[in-house]
Amino acid sequence: MIIxxxxxxxxxxxxxxxxxxxxxxxxxxxxxxxxxxxxxxxTVAIFGLVAFAFGVLTYAHVVSDFSVANxxxxxxxxxxxxxxxxxxxxxxxxxxxxxxxxLALFSAMVAVFGTNLPDTLKVNVLAVQAWIGVAxxxxxxxxxxxxxxxxxxxxxxxxxxxxxQDVGLAIxxxxxxxxxxxxxxxxxxxxxxxxxxxxxxxxxxWVRPWTLAxxxxxxxxxxxxxxxxxxxxxxxxxxxxxxxxxxSFMPWLAGTALLHSALVMEKRAALxxxxxxxxxxTFSLSxxxxxxxxxxxxxxxxxxxxxPTRGVFILAILLIFIGGALSLFAFRxxxxxxxxxxxxxxxxxxxxxxxxxxxxxxxxxxTGTLYPLALDILAGDKISVGPPFxxxxxxxxxxxxxxxxxxxxxxxxxxxxxxxxxxxxxxxxLLAFVGAVILVYIKNGGPVMAxxxxxxxxxxxxxxxxxLWYRAGVGNVPAARAWRRxxxxxxxxxxxxxxxxxxxxxxxxxxxxxxxxxxxxxxMKPGATAELGGYTLRFDGLRPGVGANYTExxxxxxxxxxxxxxxxxxxxxxxYTARRTATTESGILTFGLSQxxxxxxxxxxxxxxxxxxxxxxxxxxxxxxxxxxxxGGAVSLSDxxxxxGAPSRRARRVAAQMEAAE
Numbered sequence: 178m179i180i181x182x183x184x185x186x187x188x189x190x191x192x193x194x195x196x197x198x199x200x201x202x203x204x205x206x207x208x209x210x211x212x213x214x215x216x217x218x219x220t221v222a223i224f225g226l227v228a229f230a231f232g233v234l235t236y237a238h239v240v241s242d243f244s245v246a247n248x249x250x251x252x253x254x255x256x257x258x259x260x261x262x263x264x265x266x267x268x269x270x271x272x273x274x275x276x277x278x279x280l281a282l283f284s285a286m287v288a289v290f291g292t293n294l295p296d297t298l299k300v301n302v303l304a305v306q307a308w309i310g311v312a313x314x315x316x317x318x319x320x321x322x323x324x325x326x327x328x329x330x331x332x333x334x335x336x337x338x339x340x341x342q343d344v345g346l347a348i349x350x351x352x353x354x355x356x357x358x359x360x361x362x363x364x365x366x367x368x369x370x371x372x373x374x375x376x377x378x379x380x381x382x383w384v385r386p387w388t389l390a391x392x393x394x395x396x397x398x399x400x401x402x403x404x405x406x407x408x409x410x411x412x413x414x415x416x417x418x419x420x421x422x423x424x425s426f427m428p429w430l431a432g433t434a435l436l437h438s439a440l441v442m443e444k445r446a447a448l449x450x451x452x453x454x455x456x457x458x459t460f461s462l463s464x465x466x467x468x469x470x471x472x473x474x475x476x477x478x479x480x481x482x483x484x485p486t487r488g489v490f491i492l493a494i495l496l497i498f499i500g501g502a503l504s505l506f507a508f509r510x511x512x513x514x515x516x517x518x519x520x521x522x523x524x525x526x527x528x529x530x531x532x533x534x535x536x537x538x539x540x541x542x543x544t545g546t547l548y549p550l551a552l553d554i555l556a557g558d559k560i561s562v563g564p565p566f567x568x569x570x571x572x573x574x575x576x577x578x579x580x581x582x583x584x585x586x587x588x589x590x591x592x593x594x595x596x597x598x599x600x601x602x603x604x605x606x607l608l609a610f611v612g613a614v615i616l617v618y619i620k621n622g623g624p625v626m627a628x629x630x631x632x633x634x635x636x637x638x639x640x641x642x643x644x645l646w647y648r649a650g651v652g653n654v655p656a657a658r659a660w661r662r663x664x665x666x667x668x669x670x671x672x673x674x675x676x677x678x679x680x681x682x683x684x685x686x687x688x689x690x691x692x693x694x695x696x697x698x699x700x701m702k703p704g705a706t707a708e709l710g711g712y713t714l715r716f717d718g719l720r721p722g723v724g725a726n727y728t729e730x731x732x733x734x735x736x737x738x739x740x741x742x743x744x745x746x747x748x749x750x751x752x753y754t755a756r757r758t759a760t761t762e763s764g765i766l767t768f769g770l771s772q773x774x775x776x777x778x779x780x781x782x783x784x785x786x787x788x789x790x791x792x793x794x795x796x797x798x799x800x801x802x803x804x805x806x807x808x809g810g811a812v813s814l815s816d817x818x819x820x821x822g823a824p825s826r827r828a829r830r831v832a833a834q835m836e837a838a839e
Contacts, residue, residue, distance in 0.1 A: 183233025190226035198307035224285035244330035263347035270323035301369030336755035345405030356395020364460035381442035393810035400803035411761035424466030527585035583640025609635035630688035637681025672813025679805030686798025702785035710792025
């Protein structure tokens with residue numbers, strides 16, 4: 178009975194969303210406060226109903242209710258509890274429920290915390306969120322019902338996909354969806370502003386916290402997914418430009434541009450039209466990612482579904498929302514004022530350059546991802562666009578951005594002094610170059626481009642430090658006063674510096690592991706050794722093992738350096754009985770920021786195994802930098818000016834009274 182209650186709750190949420198999407202908007206046009214009041218209360222009710230439905234589905238997975246088709250297809254009574262829970266979203270139907278839950282959560286947060294928003298704007302934002310909710314609830318109920326029953330109920334489930342039975346996959350999808358769906362709020366703000374015809378600096382201030390929150394989650398989600406693929410799939414890579422990886426990366430690029438564009442709009446009332454367009458495009462790319470993952474047009478370890486009917490439904494949603502929003506933009510944009518003017522050499526100019534490079538890079542990734550699909554549909558030709566294309570085009574585009582990032586905070590608004598910025602950053606550039614040369618020397622040489630790449634990463638880190646250094650006035654004022662100025666800086670200043678430094682750390686990791694990693698593929702029998710990265714690995718043989726729902730052969734290795742044993746490590750080949758599926762569990766040993774990586778291959782005659790071994794120097798910098806970037810975003814979000822957004826109603830009322838008195 179409880180399963181049916183979950184289903185009914187979702188149907189009731191759909192009915193409520195339809196009301197919220199229509200009635201408050203009519204009330205806003207008529208100035209009817211009672212009709213408008215349905216928006217916030219109805220939105221909270223939608224969240225409660227969707228949360229209840231999601232909770233029911235989770236309960237069905239936890240208790241292994243195999244009368245529910247979704248549980249039977251994606252769970253097993255022997256699966257550990259954490260994977261029963263993560264199995265809720267480890268499939269198409271459940272992942273869409275998670276998508277809907279997060280959409281309802283963000284909508285409810287706007288309803289509860291958006292007390293400082295103008296009533297009309299708030300109602301329109303909630304209505305647009307409700308429109309999106311209606312579309313996806315219809316999609317779930319008509320094509321992807323997670324509450325469908327089986328009669329008779331099977332005695333046992335088919336088990337969760339083995340590659341998803343990992344802690345990383347319990348964390349990665351929720352974080353990714355918080356980013357994907359979080360950008361829906363920015364989209365709704367943009368559409369609401371276009372409906373209202375009101376677009377000003379206050380709008381940008383209201384949008385920025387939601388953009389930042391979504392960006393933080395998407396950054397963490399992409400990093401977690403990258404690390405999961407690195408250690409779980411046993412392939413030794415951290416990014417392969419898989420089309421579904423690209424589907425999450427494109428909204429991140431557009432969202433990063435939106436974050437900086439909204440800053441210009443808030444501070445200088447400039448780039449208004451561009452910022453609204455970016456808000457629409459960013460969420461549109463999120464919808465595109467949802468289509469690619471679930472339409473069946475892509476084959477990927479990340480893809481959830483291959484049902485053409487579902488793909489057509491999502492394509493229709495995508496066309497309606499993207500086409501509708503862009504049509505509204507085309508109609509309204511000529512009526513909007515462009516905003517303030519500024520010189521090319523200024524902080525605004527640096528942020529425009531940032532936007533230009535990020536959007537072109539995003540368009541490049543989009544082209545490389547969709548071109549093979551378009552060519553296959555139109556001409557029947559099958560081609561593959563792989564890492565060489567993306568590495569070359571995307572890498573070249575990023576070079577000027579990496580150099581320009583430290584200059585932005587050093588330039589003044591409206592009109593900046595490039596020579597002054599150079600004088601402030603020359604020491605950071607010098608230290609970065611020297612540091613890069615030292616790193617290459619320690620690693621026994623490397624190509625010239627490696628020196629430049631490492632220098633770019635270090636320049637970002639030292640440039641972020643220099644920004645805080647000069648803001649505090651270190652060297653120009655007494656130390657005590659400089660310290661007071663430093664700790665008195667707004668949190669957004671520290672957040673921006675952390676985010677830029679985190680980008681630098683990630684660049685360091687990418688360049689170092691690409692340049693200096695070594696690989697050894699060899700056949701090893703018990704007692705055999707292999708040398709890599711200054712370490713010696715001795716293969717001690719295979720040991721059988723049994724897990725909760727799998728059996729395994731685990732290869733044991735002893736790691737030594739200079740004849741002294743430093744650690745033991747293992748890598749396994751697992752076989753999941755219910756799914757009749759084999760997986761490879763890599764062995765990873767961490768030394769500082771570097772890792773020794775071992776993956777078992779096929780068995781060979783004589784009791785040996787094919788073993789792939791990598792030495793990956795500084796690879797942890799890739800994900801450490803992403804964590805620092807997300808931390809920087811969180812620090813910025815904690816800044817009161819960003820949390821408060823716009824003045825409260827009381828403050829606006831007082832300001833209006835003062836203006837009237839004058």
